[in-house]
Structure formats: C-alpha cells, structure tokens
Amino acid sequence: MRIPCDTRDNLKYMKSKILFVGCFIAPAFLFAQNSIKGQVQSVSNEPLIGASIKLLDKQQGAITNLDGHFQLENVLETDRLVVTYLGYEPDTLDPVFDQPMQITLQESGEALEQVTVQARSESVVDEAPFLNILITESELQKAACCNLSESFETNASVDVSYADAVTGTKMIQMMGLDGRYVLISREGIPNIRGLNSRLGLTYVPGTWIQSIDVGKGAGTVINGYESMTGQINVDLFKPESMDTWYLNGYLNSFGRLEINANHQIPISEKWSSGVLFHASQMSSEIDGNDDGFMDLPKGRQLNFLNRYKYEGDRLSAQIGVNLFMSDNAGGQKGFDFNSDLSTSSMYGYEMDTRKAEVFGKLGMIYPDKPTQSWGFQYSLSYQDFNGGAGRRIYRGIEKTAYGNFIYQNILGSSFHQYKTGASFLYDEFAETFDSNTPSGLDTAMYRTEKVPGLFFEYNFIPNERITVVAGARTDFHNLFGTYFTPRVHARWEFVPNWTLRGSLGKGYRTPNALMENSAVWVSARELVFNAELKPEESWNSGVSVAGNLTVDDRPLSIVADYFYTGFQNQLVYDQDVSSELLVINNLHKGSYANSFQIEASYPITERLNAKAAYKRYEMKMTTNGILQQIPLQSQDRFFMNLSYATLYDKWKADMTLNWNGPMRIPNTSESPVEFRQPSESPDFFMLNAQVSRGFRWGSIYLGGENILNFKQSNPIIDPENPFGSNFDASMTWGPIAGRVIYTGIRYKIN
16 A cells, blocks of 8 residues: 655654653653652661662762651652661662651671571671671560560560669669669660669660660760660650551459550551550459568559651651559558558558650651751650658659750761750659668658750761771869760771670769668668768779671571779669668769670571670679679579570460579678578579460460479568668568569461
C-alpha cells in the first residue's frame, strides 16, 4: 500500500512537533528536582547520629541529626544515595520522594558476623569511643523484665541486689559501686536522680523499653556532670516505629499481677502518637522465714505515658507527658496501705509516690548546610514522696526543670566534628524527717539548686579505626561554686576485629542522704549527721579491649575491662562506729574502687549460645577510722548465661547463673551476744530460667527466679522487738524471698 504524499508530509510534521515538545518535556520529568527526608538507623532500631548521606558522584549531601533524621534538597530522580556510617556497611539506594525514607544499615563485616550468631540481643557498640553495651528488646525478653531494676539479669556489667529486708527495694551496682553514681537517662534526658535515685528503677516498666545502652566509665559531657562510674540510657518505644498494639500480662507465684498495653496512634503524614500504660498489684503477704515480717512489701502502681512526634521538612519535635502513682506497704504481717505509722502498734513500711512530668525534644536540620543541626531537650517534673518505716516519718517534694541545647557541625571535613551547647538544671527539694531516735533528731532540709552550664565536645575520626573524643563542661552551681568537668575517650582498632579503648573523666553529684540509703530507715540505730553535706566528687579512668577469635569456625567474642574510681569527696554511711549508731559524714579521700571484668561469649552450636563473665572488685572506704572493704558487697562474682532458640524462634530457652562471693558484714561486736553477726557472709548461687513459645501474634512464657531457693537466714536482727534498741533490717547480703515461678503472654499487632 502506498501512502499519499500529503499524508507523508503530515506525518513528518507531526513527528517534528512531538520531537520538539519532547525535547523540553522529557528532561523536565527526567531531571525533576525534589526534596527527600528520612531516618538512618541500625538493625536494632537505634538512630545513627552523624551518618552521611551523599549523592553519588556529587558533592551534595547531609548528616543525620540527634534522632538520626536528615533532609536533602534538589535531588533528581536519576540520583543515587550513598549512606555511610562509621562501623557500618555503606548502602547505595534510589531516592524516595513521596514518603520519608527509613534506611537501615548493617554493622560492618567482622562485627556483623559476630553479632548475627548472637542474634544481636546484646553486643558491644563497635563505633562507640567508650565501652558501650547495647541491650536490645530480644535480650530483655530473656527474663520477665517487669521494670528497669530487673532488666539487667542477663547482663554481666550491671549487678542487681536487694537493699534491705523490709522495703524490698532492688538496687543496681556498676563496677562495684552503688547505682547512684551512674547517670541514668531516658533518651538522653537525665531521669532517675534526686529523690528517686533509689526507687526510680522500679518506676520504669520493662515493656516500655526498646533498648538500653550501658556505658562504662565517665560518660559524655553533653548529658551533664553527674556520670561518675557509668551511664545507662533507656530508649522507650517510639510513636513512629512501635507496634499498633502490644499487650503483656504477667502473674507470679507471690501473687504479683501486671497488665501492660502499648498503642500506636497514627495521626497524619507528619504527626504520630504513642500511648504506654502499666498497672501492677501485689497484695499477698509472703513470709517464707516465719519471722513475722513480709519478705516483700505489698504494692500497687499505675503508670501512663503519652507522647506526640512531629516530623516536618526541617523541624522535628516531640512532646510527652508521664503520670505515675505508686503505693507500697511492708513490715510486719497485717500492716496495710494507708496506715498511720505514728500510731500503728505494728512495725510498718510505707512509701506513697506521685509524679507528673512533661518532656520533649526539638530539632532542626539545614538542607543547604547538611553538616549542621541543632537540638533541644527539656523536662519539667514534680514528685511527691510520703512514707517512712517504724516510727520514722518522711515527706519529700522535688521539683525539677531541665533544658539542654546541642549544636553540631564539622570543622572543615567530617574528620573533625564537634558538639557544643548550654544546659540548665533547676532542683527544688523540700524534705522533713522525724527520726524518733534517742537524740530526737528531726531534720528539715530545704535546698534549691540552680545550675547553668556550658559544654564543648570535639570528635576526631580520621578513619574507621581511630576515634578520639575530648570534651569539657563548666557548670555554675549556686550553692557549691564552679564545677569543671573534663572527659576524654579514645578508640583504636589496632588489628582487625580487636579494639582498644581508654577513658578518663571527672564527675560530681549532690547526695540526698535520707532517700539514697535504706539503712537510714529500717534499723533502731541513732542517726548522727557529723557535717554539712557537700557534693560528691570523683575521677574515673579505665581501659578495655574487645574482639573476637575464630574457634572451630565460630567467633569467640572477648571483652576485658579495668576501671579505677577515686573519690575526692564522698558521702559515707558508717555502720562500723557502733551497732547503735549510723554516722553520716563527708569523707575527703580515703575511698576508691578497682573493677576488673572479663567476659566471653561463644555459639556452641548454631542455636545454642553461651556467655560467661568473671568480676573482681576491690572497693575500700574509710569507716570508723579504718580503710576497709565496703560492706555487703561481693569482691568476686561469676556470671553465666545459656540461650537456645529453634528455627524462627518458635521455642526459646534461657538460663542465667550468678555466683556471689563472700561479703564483709559491718561490725556488731558491741551488740548483745545473741545479736552479733559474723564478720563475713557465705557465698551463694542464684539461678534464673525461662522458656517461651513464639507464635505469629506474639509469645507465651514460663520462668522462675531463684530456682535454687536460696534465702538469707534470719535477715532481720531481733524481729520480735521491732521498736527495741537492737532491731536492724539493713544487714542484707542475700535474697530474702525464695523461689518464684511466673508466667505471661505477649501479644502484638504490627
């Protein structure tokens, strides 16, 4: 068939028009310019701060902010993104324009092989300049983990024990020293401190926790001057990444019942919200040693947290509210909630706590200046404590305001990074204490602390093997003068898979004598304040080495560390002066702690993992004029954990064994013969285990604590006469309650 000439001319004309228009339209589609935004995180959902996002073969790029977020302008559809972060495998991917990008980086080769075998439940954070152990959600679920104080049972770096035989308070120790010397923060904001530094661990439900960072040694200057022996940062489940529904129910053989509910509430493209709820109750009176005292106090608790998150083109923001209520009643059997301690014929313990807090963050990124960002963290809280033990009545109120502004950028290149900023801390304390001791000591303590501060931290990262962080802060305390806090951390991967770390730093904290030691409450000892309280001050230094060896084609991971803490001033609770006195005094020098730990983990088979640790502590303090071992703390400890999982984690089983060596007991030589205590406690073992069955919707679990049923015999001195002069429930070196069996269910809607 032949086409007429005029038709051929028309086709040529139409083709030329299409080609002409296409020359202008096609590039418009092909090279359309847009902005992209997103978040860079690890496989454990931890935001990676300072990760680099660059356009392939271009100079244009961005660096993630404090929440791991970034924004990049003028991105073409033909561009490719290159995402890099120290210690992680780089990734190259296409841009996404219609929604925020969620970028997950894997740890670099050698480290990835190690932690994959361990299911990434717990591992040393490879890129951290100081020794930092990350505990993920899967590690926390190896135990019941009802609250933060019980979240370290399968971790060797943090020790957990009971404070006394009446209040049931669980306390932590790190590097052989009391947990009050550890800065405990929630997502970078100091959280468990002040009047709740002892009780606050039980106020954080375990089902709210996404992960925990355990940092040993002096922490970063960015979060304040109160980190003396370590820093524990708790990350809660976040609105944008939490499950639609997460429900947890728990019941144990002592009658403790818990209900937990987490719920994600999507609002819009830029707004999200999350609700966390916890309720628990224990009303049983457990007295396993028949001394007439409850081994654990009765308790009831309600905890509610709701927060909102906004993720804009440049601005990100969070705001949350936390409301909390807790009532505890212990002591002699029959003592109940809302009893009047001053008139009760029974010896009782009561502590009613109320808390309200508003907290949040603001952050800004600059697309035209991708290395630059700033963030602001804040918290406002009110806490009310009302209770006491025996005839000793306590009331405490704490009001706190905290703000921390952080600016980060680079100096010339990404080899030189810095963070600087300013903070402000306001604490108002009002405490009254009626001791009802022979001296008639009645104490009213009112204290207002106003502490503005400035800080600067420099990071030198010439390559993936070396990191040096040097920082300092200056804080201006209205009561105690100027605090200067220098800290240095260094990391060196001296051979592949082996990293050496070192740290040196100073720390300060203001003690709260009445709330930080239960010995003040639960004995007939007369309280003696020998001097006006002053801030505690210490230096901490340490070294660690971490790496892995190949044994039978499987990685044997080893971590060894040594830390020294020396106090220039410390608050001392001296029980050695006399069995009738508790002397509280400032100690200038004459107090230090040496800590050595070696830990190894190894996959015995593809599905059976083992880890073990030995810890040696030398902790000495001057009491009664003698430099001697701190009482009621073991010098030698051994830890072992075995974990097994079938394919797809259908069945999981975990067992943890702890051996605690002998502990020095305070001097009781002046007591009547029948009430004298030995100079040293026996050693003992603690065994915990749990089995869980996984389903598509969640899991059910069954476990036991203190399975060997070891109990300290006669933990209370003279329990028949609780208001007599020899009564003392503070000589606790072992568990009071016996074996407990528990069961629970976890239900998820993703």
